[in-house]
Every structure is written in C-alpha cells, then in structure tokens.
Amino acid sequence: MTFLTTNPSFNTTLSFFKKKIHIEVEEEKRIMSLCWVLHPASVLCGNVMDSYSTMAEVKQHHSLLIRLGLSSKNHAITPIITFSSLSNHGDFHYSLKLFSTLPNPDTFLFNTLFKSFLLHNYHFPFNSIFLFYSYMLLQQYSLTPNSFTFPSLIKACSIHNALQQGKQMHAHVIKFGFGFDTFALNNLIHMYVNFGYLGDARKMFDNMPVRTVVSWTTIISGYCQWGLLDDALDVFELMPEKNSASWNAMIAGFVKRDRFREAFELFVRMQMEKVGLDKFLAATMLSACTGLGALEQGKWIHGYVERSGIELDSKLATAIVDMYCKCGCLEKALEVFNRLPQRGLSLWNCMIGGLAMHGKGEDAIRLFREMEKLVVPDSVTFVNVLSACAHSGLVEEGRYYFRYMTDVHGIEPTKEHYGCLVDLLARAGRLVEARNVIDKMPISPDASILGALLGACRIHGNVELGEQLGKRLIEVEPANSGRYVILANIYADCGKWEEVANVRKLMNDRGVKKEPGFSMIEMEGTVNEFVAGEMTHPLGKAIYAKVDEMLESIRLVGYVPDADGVLHDLFEEERENPLFYHSEKLAIAYGLLKTKRGETLHITKNLRVCKDCHQASKLISKVYDCDIIIRDRNRFHHFSKGVCSCKDYW
DNA sequence: TTAGGGTTAG
Known part of the structure; x- marks a missing residue:
C-alpha cells in the first residue's frame, strides 16, 4: 500500500x-x-x-x-x-x-476503514469511494466486497452528494449479489431520500423482499425530511410493528414543522401502546414543549429523564436547557446548566442565547468569557453574543464583539452577524450607522437585514427611510405579511391613511394573509390557545369578564388604552377584535382565574407584544401582585411589580 | 453494519 x-x-x-x-x-x-x-x-x-x-x-x-x-x-x-x-x-x-x-x-479491514472514515468525517484526500475503486477492486487486491462493505460506501455517496456514484454503487450492490440484502437496501433508500429522489426511495421500499422496522422508519423520516407529513403518516399507520425509533421519526416530523399538537397526540398514543421514552424521544418531546412553551410538560419529561436514568448525552442536555430557557425558566436552565459535568459547544451557545433572549446582556457576555476559557466558540456563539448585546442595548459591547470575532477567533462575519449588528444599531436609534453597515458590508444584504432596519425605522419614526425600505421589501418578499404590516403602520403613525389603504389593498390583491395572532398558556398540563376576540374556550364568558375587571383595575392606577394602537395596529390583531381583547390579555385573564394570587404566569405569543398589551401587562403585574412572563416572537418579557425586564426596549 | 434527538439574528 x-x-x-x-x-x-x-x-x-x-x-x-x-x-x-x-x-x-x-x-x-x-x-x-x-x-x-x-x-x-x-x-x-x-x-x-x-x-x-x-x-x-x-x-x-x-x-x-x-x-x-x-x-x-x-x-x-x-x-x-x-x-x-x-x-x-x-x-x-x-x-x-x-x-x-x-x-x-483484506475486505474486513477495508470495511473497517470505510466505517472509520464516516465516523471521523474524513473524506479528504482519500475518500472511501476512491479507495473502493482504486484499491479494493483493483487487480492487485481484487477483493470481493461483503455485506458490510456497501452500507458505509452508500452513506459516503450521500455525504459527498455523489448521485452518479451512488447509482453506480446501487449497480454494484446488485452485481455482487446483495440485491436482497436488507442492510444494503435500507442504506440505498436512505441515500435516495437524501438526494430528494423520494419516488425512487419509495419504489425500492415497495419492492423489498423483506422490510424491517428500519426500512419503514427510513422511508417515514425521508417523507418527514421533505415535508411530506401526510405520506409519512400513511406509511406510519401501515407499519406492522413500531419501535421507539419509528414513533420518534414520526413525532419529530411534526415537531420540525411546528405541528406540536399532532406531535403531542402521537406521544399520548405512543404511551397508550406502552412504548417507553428513550433519550431520542425525550429530546424530541422537549423540543415540542419548547415550541409550545409547555413548561409543565417539559418539566415532567426532564423529571422522567432523571428518574429513569436515561443517558443524559450532550444533545439531550441541550434540549433540556433550551426548553427551560424558551419556556421562561431561566433560573432552572442555569441550575441544570451549572450542574452538568460536561458542556459541549451547543450547550454553551444555547445558554448564552437563553440569557440573550431574556435581556440579560451582561450575564451573557460574562458566560461567554467563561466559555472561552474552556471551549472554542463558533459562528453561532457570536450570533448569540451579538443578539444579547442587541436585546440589552449594549451598543459599544456589540461593536467590540463584532470585531473581536474576526480579530481573535478568525470567524468571518456572515449575514446573521451583520443582521445582529444592524439590529443592535438600529434599535438603539443609530439608523444612519446601521445603514452605513449595510452599505459597506461585503455580502449583499438579505431581506432579514433590511427588515431589521425597517422595524427600527418604525420604532424611531423615520418615515422616509422606512417607506423606502418597506417598498423595497414588499417587492423582495411579496409573500411576507409582516413587511406589509410594518409599512402600513409607518404610514399610519404619520397619518397617511390613503397609503395605509393602498398597502392593505396590495396585500389583498396579492392574496397575502396576515398571520393570525394567538397566545398560549399552559394550565394543569393542558396548553390553552387564545385568538383575539374569539370565544371558543369553555370558560369564554368568565374570561372576558375577567378582562373587563382587569382593565378596570389598572385604569385606577393610570392605564389609558393606547387609542393609537386601535387604529394603527390594525394588522397586528384584526381590527374587528378590539384592542381590549388581544390574545395575550385573554391568556392573562385565564391565568388569573386559574391560579392563586402571587403565582407566575407563563404565556407564549406567536407575534410581537403590542405597545398597549405591554403597558397593560406591566400594570396587571403590579395590581394583581403576580409575575407575568411572556415569550413573544423576539424575546422574553418579565413583568413584575409594574416594570418589564426589557426596560421597554424591544 | 442500517433508521430516530439539541444550539443561529429579525
């Protein structure tokens, strides 16, 4: 050799x-x-x-x-x-x-080598496909592959995105007599799935002489990977025997597409069929809890993991910490984080990101400094550090870490980093500087970066730049309802009602629907969802009465409904649903009805909290002596004793 | 030997 x-x-x-x-x-x-x-x-x-x-x-x-x-x-x-x-x-x-x-x-040693290439991500300068052709099959060795040879080789084709070589490998499988070998065939299905050739994958699956639970699971996760959840579910229901991997593949499919309810329904079904929780399922379900803001369910899974001795590997640990961060329990997240004996890069990133979204900028920077002594930070770390600076208004620190990332760690800024920097400057009112960053950046700014600036234009009342950017953005992203909403609000803020109507008409003409606003609150293990003005909840009447009572109480301490909001935020929650019954107010009212005085309410909202609800929440926390933690689209707001953790900076 | 899980700005 x-x-x-x-x-x-x-x-x-x-x-x-x-x-x-x-x-x-x-x-x-x-x-x-x-x-x-x-x-x-x-x-x-x-x-x-x-x-x-x-x-x-x-x-x-x-x-x-x-x-x-x-x-x-x-x-x-x-x-x-x-x-x-x-x-x-x-x-x-x-x-x-x-x-x-x-x-x-011999063949055994080649097989070991191929497998280790995959294990160590070693694909250069000699990858296994090259060795297979140039050495193994060469006359000098003339080795005959066995059933252990092809799985690794096929996987290597997937990784290298080598469709042609993958097809050739398929031919070799048949030529060498492994056309009935389940392992080779399962790997081929997986390969075709990765290439997006779902029809071919399905054909192979249908023609298999013997299908194992792995074959079924592979095709299910393949459909899920490409968003074909209905096809996945059809196959799933036909499966003769399901194990925890197959349940997990299907549940994870729903979770990845934000279909948390269906994920929970399947999870309940799975438990009825007496399938136990393992570390994969625990991580998937924690992710579902994270998506819904279902803290109680998340706590239960965490507790189960601790009681049952399920192996707490780095991915599961990250899922737990992430769940606590994104369900509003920062202290619990830190407690788990601090107890873990080993902390991988993702876990640090997750914890820094958690502090960032709770507006704990200084703590996030402190943690980053600690991390640096033990782990080499990556690009994600800096997205989180910069976003921590943005959420806490730490402008100078943000600028510093933007340079520091390249100077000290050699990480070139990506669109995400520029996005954070623009957001940081723009949110702080430095619109000109933010614009300069966009003009000078070496990569062309994408819609999200322009969007960050647009959002800040509205906050800081820069109509001219806002109008310019808004018009550009609704052409770049004609299907994104949020862009129309901000543009319309910018017009509304300065009384250009005709323009507001034009934007709304354009939206209607293009068939763009505004994302409906909703809020969720978990109570007694059930996630309750509220949509503004809706009355579908069994306690509907009582909830609306409680809202009225709430508003009356806070009026006594100075609450004045934001009348502008009624007119201006007409897109943020539908106009026909008055401001007073915004979804988060319904959720708070329900929370107050169902909890004892002094308990903390955890609410998750899909859009950003509007100005009026923000003001109302602050006063409710004071009058009712309760902490309210709201996760909105961007960050967390901890309302306590009349103030919010975001310091009205959001 | 093959299938399933976590961290990324607005």
Missing part, C-alpha cells in the same frame, strides 16, 4: 514503533501472558472494543507484534486497527498509518 505514504508523519512511524519495542522485561511478561497475542484469531470471537481500554495498551500490544514479526499479518493487526479507528478512546490517524503498512489488507 502506498496511498497514505504522502503523509509526512508516516516516515517517522516505523522508527517510533522501533523505539516502543524497548519495554520493560516485566511488562513484556505481562503482555505475553495475554494468551491471545499468540492466537489473535480468538479476539475475533469476542468484542474487539473490550480487548483494550486505552491507546497505550494498543501500542504496547502493537510493539509486541512487531517483535514477533506479526505486524503485517491481517489477522494479528485487525484488532489494533479496529480499536484505534472505531473506539472513542482510539486514534484514527494511528489506524491510518497502520493500514498503509499492510501489504495485503
């Missing part, structure tokens, strides 16, 4: 091994006592991963093999390559060097 000798470190490898031979006599005796050294085949009867626990042991054993003249023998070297290339405690580059010294690697 010569293909890896281009690696300069290879030439030192042999001398390294020679040095390792000088082991202590006693140590040598100990190693000799391991009977399988002389009978390496016996290792293959057990699990190779159990044969070693560290690379030090592997290297000692390897030294011995060199001494015994067995280091080129496939059967002797196989356990060493397997451990070093596939174990968590292995050394991938060590295994590569070893592989390259073998004169006649």
Whole structure:
C-alpha cells in the first residue's frame, strides 16, 4: 500500500514503533501472558472494543507484534486497527498509518476503514469511494466486497452528494449479489431520500423482499425530511410493528414543522401502546414543549429523564436547557446548566442565547468569557453574543464583539452577524450607522437585514427611510405579511391613511394573509390557545369578564388604552377584535382565574407584544401582585411589580 | 453494519 505514504508523519512511524519495542522485561511478561497475542484469531470471537481500554495498551500490544514479526499479518493487526479507528478512546490517524503498512489488507479491514472514515468525517484526500475503486477492486487486491462493505460506501455517496456514484454503487450492490440484502437496501433508500429522489426511495421500499422496522422508519423520516407529513403518516399507520425509533421519526416530523399538537397526540398514543421514552424521544418531546412553551410538560419529561436514568448525552442536555430557557425558566436552565459535568459547544451557545433572549446582556457576555476559557466558540456563539448585546442595548459591547470575532477567533462575519449588528444599531436609534453597515458590508444584504432596519425605522419614526425600505421589501418578499404590516403602520403613525389603504389593498390583491395572532398558556398540563376576540374556550364568558375587571383595575392606577394602537395596529390583531381583547390579555385573564394570587404566569405569543398589551401587562403585574412572563416572537418579557425586564426596549 | 434527538439574528 502506498496511498497514505504522502503523509509526512508516516516516515517517522516505523522508527517510533522501533523505539516502543524497548519495554520493560516485566511488562513484556505481562503482555505475553495475554494468551491471545499468540492466537489473535480468538479476539475475533469476542468484542474487539473490550480487548483494550486505552491507546497505550494498543501500542504496547502493537510493539509486541512487531517483535514477533506479526505486524503485517491481517489477522494479528485487525484488532489494533479496529480499536484505534472505531473506539472513542482510539486514534484514527494511528489506524491510518497502520493500514498503509499492510501489504495485503483484506475486505474486513477495508470495511473497517470505510466505517472509520464516516465516523471521523474524513473524506479528504482519500475518500472511501476512491479507495473502493482504486484499491479494493483493483487487480492487485481484487477483493470481493461483503455485506458490510456497501452500507458505509452508500452513506459516503450521500455525504459527498455523489448521485452518479451512488447509482453506480446501487449497480454494484446488485452485481455482487446483495440485491436482497436488507442492510444494503435500507442504506440505498436512505441515500435516495437524501438526494430528494423520494419516488425512487419509495419504489425500492415497495419492492423489498423483506422490510424491517428500519426500512419503514427510513422511508417515514425521508417523507418527514421533505415535508411530506401526510405520506409519512400513511406509511406510519401501515407499519406492522413500531419501535421507539419509528414513533420518534414520526413525532419529530411534526415537531420540525411546528405541528406540536399532532406531535403531542402521537406521544399520548405512543404511551397508550406502552412504548417507553428513550433519550431520542425525550429530546424530541422537549423540543415540542419548547415550541409550545409547555413548561409543565417539559418539566415532567426532564423529571422522567432523571428518574429513569436515561443517558443524559450532550444533545439531550441541550434540549433540556433550551426548553427551560424558551419556556421562561431561566433560573432552572442555569441550575441544570451549572450542574452538568460536561458542556459541549451547543450547550454553551444555547445558554448564552437563553440569557440573550431574556435581556440579560451582561450575564451573557460574562458566560461567554467563561466559555472561552474552556471551549472554542463558533459562528453561532457570536450570533448569540451579538443578539444579547442587541436585546440589552449594549451598543459599544456589540461593536467590540463584532470585531473581536474576526480579530481573535478568525470567524468571518456572515449575514446573521451583520443582521445582529444592524439590529443592535438600529434599535438603539443609530439608523444612519446601521445603514452605513449595510452599505459597506461585503455580502449583499438579505431581506432579514433590511427588515431589521425597517422595524427600527418604525420604532424611531423615520418615515422616509422606512417607506423606502418597506417598498423595497414588499417587492423582495411579496409573500411576507409582516413587511406589509410594518409599512402600513409607518404610514399610519404619520397619518397617511390613503397609503395605509393602498398597502392593505396590495396585500389583498396579492392574496397575502396576515398571520393570525394567538397566545398560549399552559394550565394543569393542558396548553390553552387564545385568538383575539374569539370565544371558543369553555370558560369564554368568565374570561372576558375577567378582562373587563382587569382593565378596570389598572385604569385606577393610570392605564389609558393606547387609542393609537386601535387604529394603527390594525394588522397586528384584526381590527374587528378590539384592542381590549388581544390574545395575550385573554391568556392573562385565564391565568388569573386559574391560579392563586402571587403565582407566575407563563404565556407564549406567536407575534410581537403590542405597545398597549405591554403597558397593560406591566400594570396587571403590579395590581394583581403576580409575575407575568411572556415569550413573544423576539424575546422574553418579565413583568413584575409594574416594570418589564426589557426596560421597554424591544 | 442500517433508521430516530439539541444550539443561529429579525
């Protein structure tokens, strides 16, 4: 083998091994006592991963093999390559060097190599597809692939986006007689799904001689991945036997498309069928709770994870912390975060993002500083740090970290970072500077960056720039209702009623529907949804009466309904639903009806909180002596004793 | 050996 000798470190490898031979006599005796050294085949009867626990042991054993003249023998070297290339405690580059010294690697070793390439994301300069053609099938080796060869190769085709090679691999599968092999076929289905060839994937699935639960789950998650939830559900219902992976695939499909209700319905069904929760399902359901703001349900799943001893890996830990952050329980999120023995990059990012959306800018920066000592931050980290600065009005800090990101960490700003910077400046009223950033940025600004500036134009009453940007945006994004709404509001703010009517007409002509506003509040394990002016809730009458009572009480402490809002925010909640019955007011009223005095209300809203509701919420928190935590589209508002955590800066 | 989960501005 010569293909890896281009690696300069290879030439030192042999001398390294020679040095390792000088082991202590006693140590040598100990190693000799391991009977399988002389009978390496016996290792293959057990699990190779159990044969070693560290690379030090592997290297000692390897030294011995060199001494015994067995280091080129496939059967002797196989356990060493397997451990070093596939174990968590292995050394991938060590295994590569070893592989390259073998004169006649066999199919098993090639399979191990292909698998380890996938495991270590190693696709350059020698990927497994290249090795398969150039070495394995080449006359020099002329090896026959076995059923373990193709799954890795097919997966590699998916990763490389190599459609043509993938199809060729499909042909090889058939040519070498694996056309009935479930593993190869399942992988092919997966590959066609990744390429978006759902018809081909389905055809393969339908023609399979034997379908396993994996085949079913693969096609279900394939449909979900491409948003074809109805097709996925059809297949799901036909499944003869479902396991936790198949339930999870279907539930996760709904969660990813924000169809949380259906996700919860399936979850209930799953529990009735006595399927237990595992770490995947727990993470998926936590994500559903996060989407709905269903804190109680989320707490229950967290508790279940702790009670049942489900492995708390980094993804699950992140899902838990994220759930607490986005359901308004920042303290609980921090408590879980601080207790975790190991913190991965995503977890840090999540916690910093959590502090950001709760308006805790300084704390977010402090946490980032702490993180930097332990983990290398990435692009997402800085999106969160910058957004923390934006939500807390930390203009100078934001500018500083924008430069710092590139200067210290070599991360080039993306559209997201520019978006944050523009938002930070614009929100703080520095519209000219924000515009300068847009004009000078090396990438062309997308609609979201212009949108950030547009939003700020309304807040700061810059009609001229707002009009200019708004007109541009409704052409760039004609289907985004939010853009029309802001433009119309900008016109309304300065009394240009004719223009307001024109925008509304344009919206109607183009068939653009405003996203209906709704608020959710979880009570006794049920998520209650409220739409402005609607009366569908069983306690409808009582809720409306409570709203009236609430408004009367806060009037006594100075509440004046924002009459402008009634006229201006006509898009934010429909005009026919008066301001007084905005969805968050209904949710608060319901919360007050169902809780004891002093309890905290958690509300989730799909749009931004309007000015009037913001003012009303502040006063309600004072008069009723209760904390109200509202998650709106952008951030959290903690209303307590008459003030809001956003300091009216949102 | 193959299927399922987390973090990203407005």
